[in-house]
Amino acid sequence: MTDMTPDHDEAEHGKPKSRSRVAPLAKAGLDHGMSQVSLVETALCPLDYRPGESLRHISEFIYYDSEKRRKVGKVTVKSPSGLSPTDELILYGLLAITFADSKPMMELSATPHFICRQLGLPIGGDHYKRLRESMRRLSEVTYQNSAWWDKPRGQHRELAFHFLSYDLPTDAGLDLDVDEHGREPWTIFWDPLFFRLMNQSRGFIWFDFASYRALKNAAARRGFLLLQKIFHHREVSPQFDLRAFAVEQLGYSAELEMKSIRQKVKLLIRTWQEQGIVNAGVDAEEFFIRKGPGKWSICLPRGPRFTKAVPRPWTRVNQPMNHPAYEILQRLEMGHQEIVDIFSRFSDQMIAVTQAAMTAESMVRQGKTDETAKQIFLGRLSRIEGHGIEQVDDEADRKSRIRYERRRQEAENDWETSRDSTADVNEEIERLTSSSSEPPFQFPEYELWLKGEGV
Numbered sequence: 001m002t003d004m005t006p007d008h009d010e011a012e013h014g015k016p017k018s019r020s021r022v023a024p025l026a027k028a029g030l031d032h033g034m035s036q037v038s039l040v041e042t043a044l045c046p047l048d049y050r051p052g053e054s055l056r057h058i059s060e061f062i063y064y065d066s067e068k069r070r071k072v073g074k075v076t077v078k079s080p081s082g083l084s085p086t087d088e089l090i091l092y093g094l095l096a097i098t099f100a101d102s103k104p105m106m107e108l109s110a111t112p113h114f115i116c117r118q119l120g121l122p123i124g125g126d127h128y129k130r131l132r133e134s135m136r137r138l139s140e141v142t143y144q145n146s147a148w149w150d151k152p153r154g155q156h157r158e159l160a161f162h163f164l165s166y167d168l169p170t171d172a173g174l175d176l177d178v179d180e181h182g183r184e185p186w187t188i189f190w191d192p193l194f195f196r197l198m199n200q201s202r203g204f205i206w207f208d209f210a211s212y213r214a215l216k217n218a219a220a221r222r223g224f225l226l227l228q229k230i231f232h233h234r235e236v237s238p239q240f241d242l243r244a245f246a247v248e249q250l251g252y253s254a255e256l257e258m259k260s261i262r263q264k265v266k267l268l269i270r271t272w273q274e275q276g277i278v279n280a281g282v283d284a285e286e287f288f289i290r291k292g293p294g295k296w297s298i299c300l301p302r303g304p305r306f307t308k309a310v311p312r313p314w315t316r317v318n319q320p321m322n323h324p325a326y327e328i329l330q331r332l333e334m335g336h337q338e339i340v341d342i343f344s345r346f347s348d349q350m351i352a353v354t355q356a357a358m359t360a361e362s363m364v365r366q367g368k369t370d371e372t373a374k375q376i377f378l379g380r381l382s383r384i385e386g387h388g389i390e391q392v393d394d395e396a397d398r399k400s401r402i403r404y405e406r407r408r409q410e411a412e413n414d415w416e417t418s419r420d421s422t423a424d425v426n427e428e429i430e431r432l433t434s435s436s437s438e439p440p441f442q443f444p445e446y447e448l449w450l451k452g453e454g455v
Contacts, residue, residue, distance in 0.1 A: 029120045033089075033209035034096040036198060038148045040205060040225040042075045043251030044141075045083040047218055055079045059248045063147050063156060073147030073156070079140045085218030085251065090134045091163060093119040094188060095198060096209065097324065101350070104199060106190045109354045110324030113182040120213050128182055135188070138163050143194075152200060161193040185328050185358055205229055211275060211305075219250040219264070220271050227277055231306040239289065242296040258294050265298065276305035325354045332357055332374045342381070349384060356380040408443045 042059035057077045065071055077083065097118055098108050112128040121127055141163050147156035167187040190198075198204075207228050215221045226249055230237050246252040246261045250268075266284045273280035278287075279301040289297045320326050320343040329339045346353045360376035363369050369376060 030093060030096050030118050030209040032096055032206045033092040033212050034099055034198075035092050035205045035207070035225055037151075037205060037229055038145060040222070040229055041073075042248055043085075043222055044077050044088060044143075045079075045085060045251065046253065047085055047251040048253065049084040049086075050082060053082050055082045057083075060244075061147075061248060063149070066155065071147065071156075073145065075146075076142075076144040078142045078144075079137055081137050081140055083137050083141060084134065085221075087134045087138055088218070088221070089119065089213065090131065091138055092212075093209065094164075096206075098188075098190065099198070100322075103348055105351045106192065106195045107351055108188045108190070108324065109185045109328060109351075109358065110188075111183045111185055111327045114324050114327050115186070116182075120210070123182065125182075132168065135164070135166050135168075135186075139166055148197075150197075159193070159197070161197075162191040163194055164191060165189045183327055183331060185354075215271065215275070217268065217271065219252065220268050222250050223268055223272065224275075224277055227272070227300065227302075228306070231277075231302040235302045237300045237302075239297045239299045242288065242298050245298060258296065262288060262296065269300070272300075273303065276303045278303045323350065325350050325357070328354055328357050331361060332377050333372075334374060346381075346384065352384045353381070356384060411443050 041061045043057075045055060045057050055078060059075050061073045061075070063071050063073050094108065094115070097110065097115070098104050112131055113123060115121075116123050116127055116131060121131070139162070142160065143163065144158075144160040146158050148159045150157050166189065169184050169186075205225060205228060207225060212221055212224060215224060227237065240249075242265065243254075243258065243261060246256070246265055247254045250265075252261065252264060256264075266288075269278055269284040269287060272278040273284070280303065282301070287298050287300055289299065291297055320340050323343070325343075326339055329342065334342075342353060343350070357373075357377050360373040360380065363376055364371075364373045371379075
């Protein structure tokens with residue numbers, strides 16, 4: 001996969017803006033990215049990405065239990081379509097967009113145009129396709145960690161989860177109208193366990209996203225996050241075994257010779273020194289410590305970047321233009337001040353507002369109403385006000401139960417029809433096997449039906 005990260009901000013050089021929607025743009029570029037301490041302890045995948053090839057990547061890390069005993073943890077990452085190191089940039093950027101809200105939700109709706117601008121990626125059809133491919137791979141990932149650090153509980157725990165699911169419009173029309181397709185909302189659903197871990201663990205790693213994106217080498221990015229975690233509370237890193245550091249933490253091939261590993265890591269150190277991540281007052285060669293024939297360790301001193309207090313992560317408080325819902329509301333032909341007023345009234349209910357906007361646009365597209373999307377949306381707003389997401393969820397549940405009863409009745413009618421049409425055959429079977437009994441009608445319970453089980 002071609003790295004999606006541009007050498008410079010190309011957000012202003014893509015396709016021309018839609019003439020019918022001249023309005024303020026979202027702030028270009030995240031101030032901060034977001035990850036978690038356990039995620040950055042090992043590489044999520046090898047640096048060598050092989051498109052379409054199934055991934056099963058195992059890496060190890062050292063930790064200490066409550067009694068200060070040295071332990072080895074294991075991380076297993078599996079994905080049927082593989083995983084690119086660039087996908088980490090997408091993952092950490094989407095997390096930062098989600099948690100920029102004061103009350104983040106598991107559901108995030110945003111246009112690919114908004115996502116690309118926030119992640120500092122180029123705008124346009126091919127770039128939207130690459131973003132889509134990255135999200136497909138991320139959705140297939142199964143992450144397992146034998147010793148994930150749970151800070152609130154003060155213990156390591158064995159966990160397994162996915163990252164996300166998604167709901168995207170088909171890409172069939174991407175080449176027909178790139179600008180319009182780029183402003184069609186995409187919806188991301190975070191895995192409940194993963195979201196809870198990110199939302200409650202307090203083991204965040206907030207980092208300067210522009211600096212992270214500027215590191216073109218994926219290994220340099222991974223090292224940056226690992227060192228950020230360490231240098232947050234100490235001036236010198238632990239002594240890493242050099243091979244383990246290169247293979248387990250950075251993702252280099254275990255087949256590399258030590259000479260090659262030393263050369264690659266030395267180049268990374270120089271890059272980190274240029275960025276102020278590692279102290280630049282010492283030659284990179286000085287950080288390597290010989291432990292024996294073919295055995296080396298490495299110890300890195302903190303650079304000036306981490307001597308200052310970490311700034312408060314960017315949030316979207318009172319900044320509607322920087323919220324993903326802004327562009328979605330623009331699609332309803334709403335003016336800037338109208339959108340600002342909606343944000344002031346529904347600041348804690350923007351998921352419900354976004355859902356209402358997308359539903360209104362969908363109803364118009366399907367020709368189900370003579371009203372405009374804006375009129376439908378404003379009508380639905382009055383139902384949300386004072387009730388919020390709970391009412392929307394109740395209404396969705398009511399409609400789901402109606403569909404369930406209808407499907408159950410249809411299935412029972414089909415079963416009755418089938419039984420009647422085979423009555424003669426059944427009578428003969430009963431005569432020959434008197435002990436047999438007719439199987440009863442079966443249909444899954446409502447909760448299983450919702451999950452698609454037993455259908």
